[in-house]
Amino acid sequence: MNYLTNDKLVIVGAGGMIGSNMVQSVLMLGLTPNVCLYDIYEPGVHGVFDEIQQCAFPGANVTYYAPAVEDMGNPEKVAEAAKKAFTGAKYIISSGGAPRKAGMTREDLLKGNCKIAADFGDNIKKYCPDVEHVVVIFNPADVTALTTLIHSGLKPNQLTSLAALDSTRLQQALALEFGVQQDKVTGAHTYGGHGEQMAVFASQVKVDGKPLAEMGLSDERWQEIKHITVQGGSNIIKLRGRSSFQSPAYNAVKMIEAAMGGEKFTLPAGCYADIPELGFKDVMMALPTTIDKSGVHYTVPTGTKEEMADLQKSYEHLCNMRQEVIDLGIIPPINEWNKMNPNLK
Structure with missing residues (x-):
């Protein structure tokens, strides 16, 4: 079997449904x-690991690391396993974060998952500082990704978060509405946050090929x-009894494929925003992006007055969540970020 690259890919949280x-x-x-x-x-x-081995993928070199069950609460043993993996x-x-459950918003996961993100970033800095690209997909993804970026020391174009799922949910809803493929x-x-305020x-x-404005869709x-788009994740939980995983x-895999040099990823991705003309900075948010071998690149979103106002509200919501993480002491104040990550000016 021909693979895109032979480089090592680590999947964190591989024991869960998304990871597997x-x-x-x-x-x-055929990525690696x-x-x-x-x-x-x-x-x-x-x-x-056993199931993947039993698939018998030709040429696959799959490994796994985890602390033994009796060592799960032992920080030294957890760190030892992380070092081997990373x-x-x-x-x-x-x-690798806690999953969203029925009745929870993505924001409800903030404290615990941002602590996990901080440890994740620290592991990158300690064990694989030469990593080329990282994709963060555990919720609230915009803030966990930002936390990871600050702790990891990576350049902003080297780390992205999952956001495309909101856009594919919108695409699905419109396709069903008009009966097209x-x-x-x-x-x-969708742009801004990967949450209720998208x-x-x-x-x-x-x-x-026909503009939506000409399709006769009522306001x-x-x-x-x-509403269907924003609540897409909640609906999956109601239907399946668990959060989305497929x-x-x-x-996420298509995002990392693009970073490996495969097909470019052109759906919105969460990335570190610095857009003076909109007043956006120091957040991770979904923007018009392309991911390729050189990393993630974004352009400034354009839209109607109402759409841009919604984007402004989403940005403000992200800023509020960012401040919560600062207040919890998980990340430092913004003016001290560059002490932890010199790539953040």
């Missing part, structure tokens, strides 16, 4: 044979579609 789906997707797409699975729960990641990594995807809906994007843009949407129905896994 990512492992399988990586090998099915050298896949390392890391988790703090040994039975879970051991089970994923050392030599060129690419990392992390779904989903890939016939283009420009269906900004849903309609002005660039085309349905089978009332558009508001319903926006769609975030696939989108």
